[in-house]
Amino acid sequence: MAKNEKIQRQQMPEQAPLVRKNNFNEVPKGYTAEMAIQEAKRCMQCKKPACVEGCPVGVDIPGFIKHVSNGDFTKAISKLWEKNSLPAVCGRVCPQENQCEGKCILGKKGEPVAIGNLERFVADYEREKQLATRPEKAEPTGKKVAVVGSGPAGLTVAGDLVLKGHDVTIYEAFHKPGGVLVYGIPEFRLPKEIVFSEVSGLEKMGVNVQLNTVVGRIVSIDELFEQGYEAVFIAVGAGLPTFLNIPGENLIGILSANEYLTRANLMKAYLFPKYDTPVVRGKKVITIGAGNVAMDAARTALRLGAETSTIVYRRSREEVPARQAEVHHAEQEGVKFHFLTGPTKFLGNDKGRVVGMEGLKMVLGEPDASGRRRPVPMKNSEFELECDLAIIAVGAGANPLLTQSTEGLSLNKWGYIIADPETGKTSKKGVWAGGDIVTGSATVILAMGAGRQAADSIHQYLSWGW
Amino acid sequence: MFKIINREEMAEGTVILNEIEAPLIAKKARPGQFVILKANDTGERIPLTMADTNTEKGTITIIFMVVGKSTALFKTLLVGDAYQDVIGPLGKPTHLEKLGDVICVGGGTGIAVLHPITRGLKQAGNHVTAIIGSRNKDLLILEDKMRAASHELHVCTDDGSYGHKGFVTDVLKKILNEKKDQIKLVVGIGPVPMMKFVSLVTKEFNVKTLVSLNPIMIDGTGMCGGCRVSVGGKNKFACVDGPEFDGHAVDFDELSLRLQAYQEDERQCYDHFCKCQD
Numbered sequence: 001m002a003k004n005e006k007i008q009r010q011q012m013p014e015q016a017p018l019v020r021k022n023n024f025n026e027v028p029k030g031y032t033a034e035m036a037i038q039e040a041k042r043c044m045q046c047k048k049p050a051c052v053e054g055c056p057v058g059v060d061i062p063g064f065i066k067h068v069s070n071g072d073f074t075k076a077i078s079k080l081w082e083k084n085s086l087p088a089v090c091g092r093v094c095p096q097e098n099q100c101e102g103k104c105i106l107g108k109k110g111e112p113v114a115i116g117n118l119e120r121f122v123a124d125y126e127r128e129k130q131l132a133t134r135p136e137k138a139e140p141t142g143k144k145v146a147v148v149g150s151g152p153a154g155l156t157v158a159g160d161l162v163l164k165g166h167d168v169t170i171y172e173a174f175h176k177p178g179g180v181l182v183y184g185i186p187e188f189r190l191p192k193e194i195v196f197s198e199v200s201g202l203e204k205m206g207v208n209v210q211l212n213t214v215v216g217r218i219v220s221i222d223e224l225f226e227q228g229y230e231a232v233f234i235a236v237g238a239g240l241p242t243f244l245n246i247p248g249e250n251l252i253g254i255l256s257a258n259e260y261l262t263r264a265n266l267m268k269a270y271l272f273p274k275y276d277t278p279v280v281r282g283k284k285v286i287t288i289g290a291g292n293v294a295m296d297a298a299r300t301a302l303r304l305g306a307e308t309s310t311i312v313y314r315r316s317r318e319e320v321p322a323r324q325a326e327v328h329h330a331e332q333e334g335v336k337f338h339f340l341t342g343p344t345k346f347l348g349n350d351k352g353r354v355v356g357m358e359g360l361k362m363v364l365g366e367p368d369a370s371g372r373r374r375p376v377p378m379k380n381s382e383f384e385l386e387c388d389l390a391i392i393a394v395g396a397g398a399n400p401l402l403t404q405s406t407e408g409l410s411l412n413k414w415g416y417i418i419a420d421p422e423t424g425k426t427s428k429k430g431v432w433a434g435g436d437i438v439t440g441s442a443t444v445i446l447a448m449g450a451g452r453q454a455a456d457s458i459h460q461y462l463s464w465g466w
Numbered sequence: 467m468f469k470i471i472n473r474e475e476m477a478e479g480t481v482i483l484n485e486i487e488a489p490l491i492a493k494k495a496r497p498g499q500f501v502i503l504k505a506n507d508t509g510e511r512i513p514l515t516m517a518d519t520n521t522e523k524g525t526i527t528i529i530f531m532v533v534g535k536s537t538a539l540f541k542t543l544l545v546g547d548a549y550q551d552v553i554g555p556l557g558k559p560t561h562l563e564k565l566g567d568v569i570c571v572g573g574g575t576g577i578a579v580l581h582p583i584t585r586g587l588k589q590a591g592n593h594v595t596a597i598i599g600s601r602n603k604d605l606l607i608l609e610d611k612m613r614a615a616s617h618e619l620h621v622c623t624d625d626g627s628y629g630h631k632g633f634v635t636d637v638l639k640k641i642l643n644e645k646k647d648q649i650k651l652v653v654g655i656g657p658v659p660m661m662k663f664v665s666l667v668t669k670e671f672n673v674k675t676l677v678s679l680n681p682i683m684i685d686g687t688g689m690c691g692g693c694r695v696s697v698g699g700k701n702k703f704a705c706v707d708g709p710e711f712d713g714h715a716v717d718f719d720e721l722s723l724r725l726q727a728y729q730e731d732e733r734q735c736y737d738h739f740c741k742c743q744d
């Protein structure tokens with residue numbers, strides 16, 4: 001047995017479940033430098049590292065881990081930045097078990113190297129100490145680029161292009177930048193300070209961030225070109241909530257996850273009444289769906305005082321799309337799971353408030369288009385579940401606000417923008433797109449990857465043409 | 467920051483007018499559209515339909531009734547103070563076209579929203595009859611402006627302290643009885659019960675009716691679904707599909723209930739605010 005395999009994976013120190021379910025502080029506390037070095041020593045430094053293939057942006061994983069094992073965290077962050085401009089974010093939210101860590105050969109027999117935890121450590125260390133030198137900015141090119149949306153895709157494009165000397169402006173609809181990282185993912189999973197520090201880093205490099213600007217309303221894409229922009233990158237995310245379209249869904253106390261999380265996170269309803277925005281605080285909460293969004297909602301509900309927080313999911317545990325760590329954390333905190341159940345109706349009282357849900361049990365049938373076995377309702381399996389708050393977290397669609405106000409932009413049948421998978425080019429000259437508005441709801445790292453490709457393509461265009 | 471350059475108190479200080487510097491919004495905004503305002507860091511996002519815009523000065527005007535914590539906070543902002551965030555223009559503009567004879571019905575602060583639409587309908591070449599109402603004379607707003615924006619103005623007060631004693635729907639019914647075949651459109655904007663009854667009256671006469679809805683909103687871009695309203699049995703997002711809808715298809719009772727979602731919290735927040743002000 002190689003010596004690496006003898007060292008145990010360093011367990012991430014975490015807030016205890018019973019403590020953390022009452023606060024919004026981050027759950028994992030992060031590695032110490034000693035732990036990071038220990039963990040880094042487990043890496044086999046494979047000649048053909050499978051982990052790198054597993055990473056959608058091809059981070060040089062053995063490379064950065066080598067620096068960590070030598071205690072040279074500054075070299076490690078520079079290595080990470082080569083491919084990933086938001087390592088503090090990705091280390092926290094990437095589904096590592098399906099990506100880098102899923103491919104790690106140590107994982108075949110034991111536990112994989114904690115790549116995400118190391119990435120997070122290195123980025124946090126640098127954010128605190130500020131020792132590394134950021135790459136040099138190129139001479140100004142005098143070319144103006146507009147980025148629409150400040151989620152991970154938009155931030156990546158802005159960072160890459162400002163470095164190449166272009167004059168970049170980000171337009172964001174909300175009053176705060178960061179996209180889902182700020183309005184969707186809760187503080188206990190991704191402290192907002194991390195996102196704001198990344199954005200202020202971009203601003204220091206010269207990126208201009210215009211908030212409160214809904215492109216398609218106050219300014220159109222064509223008007224941006226008239227204002228002298230030579231390229232536009234669209235990264236508006238998948239901001240359209242999906243509802244179940246079942247009876248009773250408009251009762252008070254039934255919210256889309258987008259609304260629930262936006263109130264709680266962006267508007268800080270968890271600090272109500274110090275902050276003015278309220279959110280329904282249920283005692284018996286059910287969340288429909290089992291993705292990351294659903295886990296975030298169910299765990300937020302606990303922190304807002306729920307006595308019970310239950311996930312209702314129509315497939316089985318195996319099909320749960322959320323990150324393993326989130327499911328694990330949710331269970332530790334006391335979130336209950338009802339698998340193979342689907343809602344059919346919500347019940348209300350005379351004040352129009354939800355008091356329960358009616359549902360049916362399911363069995364798994366033949367695989368559907370997604371390759372997952374399709375849930376089929378069982379006859380005579382009706383049941384009722386009491387609730388005073390129901391959160392609908394069954395996915396998102398393409399928000400049509402911008403796309404329908406832009407001529408010449410080809411969309412697919414679901415309303416997502418059609419963009420070249422290699423370059424992000426759309427059917428409209430000078431316009432690129434990437435992230436969830438192209439792929440549908442996906443991941444932070446895929447949005448960043450799309451941003452990086454588009455930035456390369458935009459730079460080429462600004463240098464030599466479409 | 468969005469500076470207030472003009473401020474007026476109306477209706478015994480219960481209604482406030484703010485003219486706000488927002489040149490880009492002013493340039494784009496059209497009658498019927500709204501903005502979302504947030505006073506400060508801890509503030510709530512509040513949607514308000516614009517009462518006016520001035521492209522030369524680069525300003526927009528909002529008129530709001532002080533009903534809870536957030537509007538009480540807005541009331542404390544004086545000339546020279548600023549809103550931290552103003553987002554807009556949002557929603558679909560009113561479709562202003564020449565139809566013939568139209569009636570514009572407004573109640574409470576709804577009159578502020580109705581005014582630019584009334585003016586627009588007159589400019590588009592329609593013959594405009596306006597009916598406005600309030601609880602009593604002192605609470606009535608924008609009478610002069612509404613008179614100028616229409617060809618014929620009727621005023622109603624619930625207690626009869628001014629104009630016709632009774633509801634706007636009484637006058638509406640009377641006019642429709644007299645010349646129902648001539649009236650091509652009724653626009654009704656005001657409190658939800660008023661819009662409901664206006665729509666019930668016009669339904670009897672089968673006259674097309676537009677209402678402007680004000681559900682609870684967060685983003686104003688179709689992202690959260692909090693503003694959903696049932697229109698003709700289908701869910702619509704008021705912030706992007708509206709705010710104007712066919713009054714005969716809107717489920718007003720559901721809207722009334724949904725507007726009460728945070729009543730308890732509102733009170734708590736308002737009490738907290740009042741304590742801090744003392």
Ligand SMILES: Cc1cc2nc3c(=O)[nH]c(=O)nc-3n(C[C@H](O)[C@H](O)[C@H](O)COP(=O)(O)OP(=O)(O)OC[C@H]3O[C@@H](n4cnc5c(N)ncnc54)[C@H](O)[C@@H]3O)c2cc1C
Binds near residue numbers: 095153185237293
């Ligand atoms: C609750 C939640 C939890 C998640 N958890 C994870 C996770 O753990 N791991 C993971 O990898 N992924 C996760 N995801 C998915 C991930 O966040 C998204 O895939 C990613 O953020 C998409 O990035 P984006 O840049 O395409 O868009 P977004 O992050 O959606 O950003 C789009 C931005 O554009 C703005 N915008 C929209 N329209 C306009 C307009 N017309 N004008 C100007 N601005 C506009 C929006 O306000 C928003 O700020 C989660 C998503 C949610 C909602």
Ligand code: SF4
Binds near residue numbers: 054057058084099
């Ligand atoms: S970016 Fe994500 S997938 Fe890539 S190495 Fe980091 S954690 Fe793994």
Ligand code: FES
Binds near residue numbers: 688694703
């Ligand atoms: S306010 Fe969120 S969808 Fe309308």
